Amino acid sequence: MKIHTLVVLVQDHPGVLNRAVSMFRRRGYNIASLVVGHTETPGVSRMTIVVESDNVEQVVKQLYRLVEVLKISDVTEDPVVDREMVLVKLHVTGQHRAEIVALTEVFTAKIVDVATNTMVIEMTGGPAKVDNFIDVIRPFGIKEMMRTGRITMVRGAKGHSGAELIDQAAE
């Protein structure tokens, strides 16, 4: 199945995330990742949804049936900036400390917490780079890990702002 990245602008109402997720569940679509957050426009939230589907058009049409969904763009084929953040807590013994610090530098990651036997590293990058970082760091002993999921923005002038949509509707 093909993996698609959708940028979805929604009205910032309670329950809107629930509606979107519930639609995916009941139609049997597989969400690989979903991130929501505020945008430049008050009242508008933005989701980046990564979904596996052979019929993404149907997914998009079903999402559009939700009253609070403003705009959906499939940016899978567009030039984009894709970012994800990961926090990794490593079990660290003295002998590996220097090696880990060196790797962190290679990946332009940050060590954000150091304790006697542990270290927390923060790393941001494209999904592939994050995968790669995790693979490299794994042999040292990952105690805990949390990835944020992907956020995506199209490069260049073309974009996805909710401001215009809100203005039009207010007229």
Add this chain to the structure above:
Amino acid sequence: MSEKRTGAQILCEALIQNGVDTMFGIPGGAIMPFYHAMWEYRTDLRHILCRHEQGAGHAAEGYARSTGRIGVCIGTSGPGTTNLVTPIADAWMDSTPMLAICGQVSSAVLGKDAFQETDITGITMPITKHNYLVKNINDIAYVVKEAIHIATTGRRGPVLVDITKDALQATAVPDYSKKIFLPGYRPTVTGSKKQIKAALSLMLKSKKPILMIGNGVMMSEASAEVRVFAERYKIPVITTLHGLGAFPEDHELSLGMPGMHGWVHANRAIQEADFLMNIGGRFDDRVTGKASTFAPNARIVHVDIDPSEIGKNIEVEIPIVGDARIVTLSMLEEEPEEKLVAEFHKNAAEWLTYVRELQTKHQHKQQYLNRPDTSTMLPHDVFAALTKQLNTRGNYRVVTDVGQHQMWAAQLLDWYKPRTHITSGGAGTMGFAVPAAMGVAVAHPEDTVWAIAGDGGFQMTNQEMIVIIQENIKNMKIAIINNGFLGMVRQWQELFEGKRYSGTPLTSPDFQKLAEAYGWTGITVESVDQIDAAIERAYAIDGPVLIDFRVEREVNVFPMVPQNKSIGEMITE
């Protein structure tokens, strides 16, 4: 206008301002403030007390489907609203404009498993077009306006408004003037000109065209326009279950109903057509049979107001997103070359003659009437008599339940006018007919409204009969096609499961006595020769009448397409 009102009063005023005049419901703790207030508004806002919220919901559906206006039902928090879930799901499947108003526990205890607290917005999220939890009195007026707007525009559907008790009890100065702000909801109603032109030119190239019309034609009041279109181009018209009545069945272009229990000639026409335009139908699996085998030779145009319906079940060549009436009007504005049209007419006429020959060969309608043995009463005898009498006694509307009788009614009665055939199609909800017919009877006091139900489905909601008495409703009749079985299930058991009648034989009370207990007139009919007199009597009595037709028990609905087969493969006996 600057006077303070309670939330409940604001709710009443907002409903009236947005065109509501009738509501069906049952009170209870959380919704009591609304009942307290509606008493003041009772001349403009009629409340009909039902006996079960499912009845209230179906009544609202009947009201809505027969008028095109919003149908309103009310339930109190907890069980009052969960009882509404079935009719809401039914309205969702059949795109019926409905507003469900629910009482909710006070906001202070919300989420604490308070007495009669149920997360009804959570429960109904997948079966409503939209829903709201209102906790603030200042949102009531606007939410009612927005909810009714959403329910009655675009693809119609149910909207639920859950209001906490404290919001109903609070007081504030109402503001009804807030304009609707829905940046994410802008249904496309005018079809693309380019697509419309393309559809017409594709049609004019075809030799075996079919027009299929469904619920959307009913909902957008497009019958007249569709008729002009069909007549101008002389295209045979197929009407789906929810399209029945949108095109008169006695019209020379009418082919009747397709699908699982549709007519052989209608299904064959679809399978042989080289062009099919579906206006306002959603290619339900009961229409298409096995989807991959549907209309294999046809180039398909699909007109639907909901883009998500297009390409969902059947791949189409030309999608047109728009309102059925507006799109049909745009098609009528097109003026294709006369030469093309003349050639098209010639081909279409030959095609129609061919389909008519098929029809003669597989003549169905009431062919059983020629049978030698008439000692037993078949359901068909009842429908033949009903057809005859309905057509001579003024306006009628028929509401059917779910099962064999539903299919016989669709097949054997004559449908001439929009919104005269009302049934539960998408959800197939047994128990629909009696309460929905009540809603229709309330909306159309001048028409005779027949509920046609099976002995099974009738027993799911017949308690609403007493509401007819309490409300002094005179224009409703019930016909029970009493076959002593959950007949449609029994038919499948007979045909596909070696007659193992597991869980389908049905004992019933004496329906005549039951009717009399409710204050109705009850009539029992046990043989063919009693049918006419019973219907005549039902018409002669100015008040509600129930007729219990005790028909032959094991009769099957034919023709039939077995599940997951092509509609080209019908069983006819």
